[in-house]
Amino acid sequence: MNKKTVRDIDVKGKRVFCRVDFNVPMQNGVVTDDTRIRAALPTIQYLMEQGARVILASHLGRPKGKVVEEMRLNAVAERLSELLGKRVVKTDEAYGDAVKAAIAEMNEGDVLLLENVRFYPGEEKNDPELAKAFAELADVYVNDAFGAAHRAHASTEGIAHHLPAVAGFLMEKEIEVLGKALSNPDRPFTAIIGGAKVKDKIGVIENLLDKVDNLIIGGGLAYTFVKALGHEIGKSLLEEDKIELAKSFMEKAKEKGVNFYMPVDAVVADDFSNDANKKVVNIDEIPSDWEGLDIGPKTRELYRDVILKSKLVIWNGPMGVFEMDAFAEGTKAVAQALADAKDTYTVIGGGDSAAAVEKFGLADKMDHISTGGGASLEFMEGKQLPGVVALNDK
């Protein structure tokens, strides 16, 4: 990575404003999945060991510029205190005099967590005044919030223009793993793209078609491709206005010598529900009043073979409606194939695919699970992430 990291600067005794992505799921005031908090620990612990005063900032949810009680970061501070084995002070605001006073009390190695930065309308607007107010709290800026790096907000982008600005270890790792995959991949390189909509994956498919050896399509978006081949898809998800685009993707794959894999069979159901009637059919035999909710067993075998023969696989988006057990087998089969592919470097592109490998208990078998959903998608589209661009070059 051509950006400076925490290793390149001296933070001893300094006040460090460290942006993290603690946008974690919560239920009844308790953090239900602390993956993102744990992912930020190496940077936080390093800063503590170096004798910095660590001021953490994060968003949680989308409170739209107002205080939303359930979106306060108190429970996050508690979980972080447990993980660090040290009390983390939590302020009820994210800038201003009370925050400055709390920071003035900090000793070297102490950690403080600011309130949800999205309680202020200026955050998402990247208001220069708010960025300045954040910058006034510290001497140095560290961005470790890869999950929010695709947002040009006051705490992810604006602040970097006022202080020495470097990346944390999580940011560095995410950019290195995804960056290497896209610029210098081990081959054969396979991308698996699933999820609900073609619309959301256009940029990724376009960009990957220039880079991969194999492109595997699954999930709800596959049916627009099946339709583009002229087959009946019944009540399966269809984006009518993307049929031509789907055709052009298949043509482009042919021109570029990319192997384009589509489902050869599907699990179809007579209702969008876990206890619907279901059956397996060939992909060109979907009954007109049924819908495809998962890839079928032949497709699972086919995709498994491709995965096992690959040196690098990137996966984004589930193969079916994996939240319902009746339609989770396809997604599970892909996750299992990735887990079994010992000589393959496996990268999970965040979001639902990360949730799926977690659900199937296979997370520790993957080489890299991105902490970013939208951020990893934009990175795979080849876009520059504003939170990264704003950091100081090496």
Ligand SMILES: Nc1ncnc2c1ncn2[C@@H]1O[C@H](COP(=O)(O)OP(=O)(O)OP(=O)(O)O)[C@@H](O)[C@H]1O
């Ligand atoms: N055949 C299908 N029919 C309808 N919905 C489907 C089908 N296959 C997958 N889905 C749904 O697609 C959703 C995931 O799509 P999405 O595009 O959001 O994936 P993602 O990119 O992994 O998510 P994220 O945006 O969190 O990164 C899941 O909720 C899943 O149930």
Ligand SMILES: O=C(O)[C@H](O)COP(=O)(O)O
């Ligand atoms: O969960 C995420 O993908 C990040 O925390 C970004 O959240 P956002 O989509 O609300 O900006």
